Amino acid sequence: MNVNRGADKRKKYRWLWISGFVIVIVLVVGYPIYQAFQAIKDPLRERQSPYREEQIDLTKKEPFSLLLLGIDTNGRPDTTMVITVNPEHNNIKMLGIPQDTRVKIARSKNWDKISDAYQEGGAELSMETVEQFFGIPIDYYVSINTDGVEELVDAIGGITVENQLDFSYDGQHFAKGKIQLNGEEALAYMRMRQLEPNGEEGRQQRRYEVIGEVIRTGANIRSLTHYDQIATTLMNNVKTNITISEMIKIKNNYKEAVQHIDHISMEGTAEKINGIYYEVIRAEEVKRIKGILQKHMEYFRD
Template identity: 30%
Template sequence: MNFRKSILYICVVFSLVLFIEGVYTLLFAEGEYNSTEFHSKYNPVEIVKTRIDAEDVPKALLPYKNILLLGLDDDETRSDVIALINYDPNENKMNILSIARDTRVKSNGRYMKINALIGKGKEKMVIDTVEDITGLSVDYYITLNFKGFREIVDALGGVEIDVPFDMDYDDPYQNLHIHIKKGKQVLDGKKAEEFVRYRKGNHDGEGYEDGDLGRIRMQQLFIQEFVKQKLKLKYLLKADEIFYTAKKNMKTNIEIGDLRYFIKDIKNIKPPTIEGYTLPGYSRYIGSQWFYIYNKKETKELIEENFFYTDH
């Protein structure tokens, strides 16, 4: 099976975190957020109690934000990484729903894979489809190519990961070569990319028994370790560097006015609690293609039982 180069989950999540913190750090001296007048006008508890319309306040002040993260393939016509981040800033908790790139969806009367939607209708078509699948409203989106991934990891000194087994894979057609030894080690940008892209070896019996699901678990582990290790003050001092690295390779509808609520006190920032999930379903061969058929009933139950949402 061909692997497509893509921004994987940690690049996306970390870019989001540092994008928010980088901009806020640059604005921190303004002091507007810390003013009594600001909190009096935009108190999240009062917003919920009085059910103020979302247009009356910055989006970030409303609870339970949903951010759609899209990682593009080589020619940037497919979003081969699709993840919905469900974040509660008040509780500092984050859910990540991974959506298989081969998920079968219907658009304009035709069935296709969800990763092809961005090439046909840009982010809006993907957003509409994800909202239909999950029942959650997408507040923000971030679309990234893979170019900043290694730079971000290297700029922060790598990430320590306990690699579960030797990872070896070579695909000369893609110029993809993965060689990582088992055991706890610090992965630099190059090795980090190999780790999150690995699925199987060149021989039978090598790799994850459950294929892409195993890879998703490792990607989500990488997210958790990256955020836990790097969301610290000494690394946040590099926020402007990371912000500009991410910005060069990012398209988003997040605006400066939406960012300030997420960072209350830069000295006391704590990594969020992260839970990872995959869209329930199964694979099926249809019309000479493999598709992932998501289970609507199980998806609804997963969202209702684990995700933050309101009826706003």
Template identity: 30%
Template sequence: MVKKIILMFLSLLTVTVIGVGAYGLTILNQTTGTLSKTYKGFGNETNVIAENKPMTILLMGVDTGSGSREDPWAGNSDTMILVTVNPQTKETTMTSLERDILTNITSDGETVQAKLNSAYAQGGAKLAIKTIQDLLNIHIDRYVMINMKGLVQLVDKVGGITVNNPFDFDISIEENEPEYTAKIAPGRQEINGDQALVYSRMRYQDPEGDYGRQKRQREVIKKIVEKVLSLNSLSHYKGIIESVSDNMQTNISLDSNSLLQLLGYKDALSTIHQYQLKGEDATLADGGSYQIVTSKHILKIQNIIRKALGMKEIKTLKTNAYLLDGDDSLKENSSQVDSQVPASEEAPVYQDFYQQPVVPSSQDTGVVTPQSSVASVTPVAPAATESSSVTPAVPSE
């Protein structure tokens, strides 16, 4: 769900300023107070934006259940996407993270074996960031988080979006979630915010399950970005900013200086590559269903992210994920690797540019997507999780 917001979020800020010139700055100045409500920092953010360096942004969409919870930020982070934005190569990548990946989650000196998306429920954005840093062995510079109400309002404020329902039946989630009654008919459809939420959440009728849902989420992101870029009314931009502010949290400071600094990343949004970190189905001794990653797959994903940031490829895997070996048993990886990049190392310019957002196949990316299989396996007892060699983006507890 959240993936739809971040590219829109960056596009909104940069396109507003550049696309509408001085008038756009006037609107942004008028809404600075509104935008300041979204800031939830940890006190140790780096100067990556001010220095116009390649950066990583973790996008999270919070599942608020029926929407009746008192705390609009309670729940699991059911959508997680790591975005890289590189102003030097003028490219952006989005890597979707399967929420059911089995990981070690460490908090307050205790380590538990759990699904990736439960890190947010256990310790908020701070613990989610730390856990995903350890999963991917990469530093996360910033995060953006949105709840379900924010998605609905966002789509409505841009005037709706156009999607293509590939199935021969109406997309609906009413059977499992009666409070959501919107439906999307087959084929090309203009949809509003309530429909976009349903379109992004449905998975039980999709033959690809959660992976199919994530494809539709990426489609919605792209459509929101396109719609934002097409807007030509200043009142539209102001309305979008005001609606998003109550339903978004981020540690990206939004003032007149930082908004101008974000302009340095605008060109990177024109070329978007999309990837997926997948696992294989496994039922553990506790009866729970999980996704278990292979060492080959996650190492390739780590190197895709590193390449996007202009960092050197690594040969040795370090991760907090449980790994599936050839015997369908689980083992914990504890290999050490230094993933720091020298300050003097510049990002190379890659020539395999795509001018339209695409979803590369495994042949294009070199990423091996594991075939889904169900196995009943017993995990090796977790050892103490080693701290990441990368300095966390959040303070230690």
């Protein structure tokens, strides 16, 4: 596979929080950003997952899945995340897949990094590869350019978080206690690691907090000014295969699930194979994750 691997940095969770914004857009905002979705829609709309015998019926509140892709300035995926939504359970499950994760690329005999699927075949091949890896259908995808990071939080008017640690990072000071963050500050708040006494776990918790606040803030948006800002951000930074009619059905039938988000952790080990470092997920762990996702989607096809 002709991919310049370079010095791959491990970015397991850098874009985790963006998924919260996507959920807000799809489940809460709905029709007021119709024109934005007309601009960001992707031709990959008629695809039906080979793991589905028929298309899901959103009017019947059937569980569905979404693949979130964060795309960096070089056109490479910086994030691959599986999101499943079950309205009967009134919750969402989110699984971040490290970009170095070793998988068998769909339509190929090659085992490579999950990020290479996008490089080889865009969103469609990424969807197929994730489906193959976990044995579940991926119904939709949303891709977001990293250039829109600060815009996404700013578009909803900022967020409020309960900071557990007084620290300074990237030219910003974050006092302990309840603080208001704009887009630039939210990005710095999530990135800090060196001063975190709980290491990566502490940083992940800050990111999870930001996700929740983005969702809660977005769910309460009523201002037309905010809608306009969100629409502009979407048009500049997002692509999706969710149609307008599907978006409206999701808004009407699934938005209660936005209040309850469960994060799934996946365990792996760093290994060097043929001179390349990968995150290797053992078969037992893949089986465990597969079981969680299948149960949440009420999907039990072998």
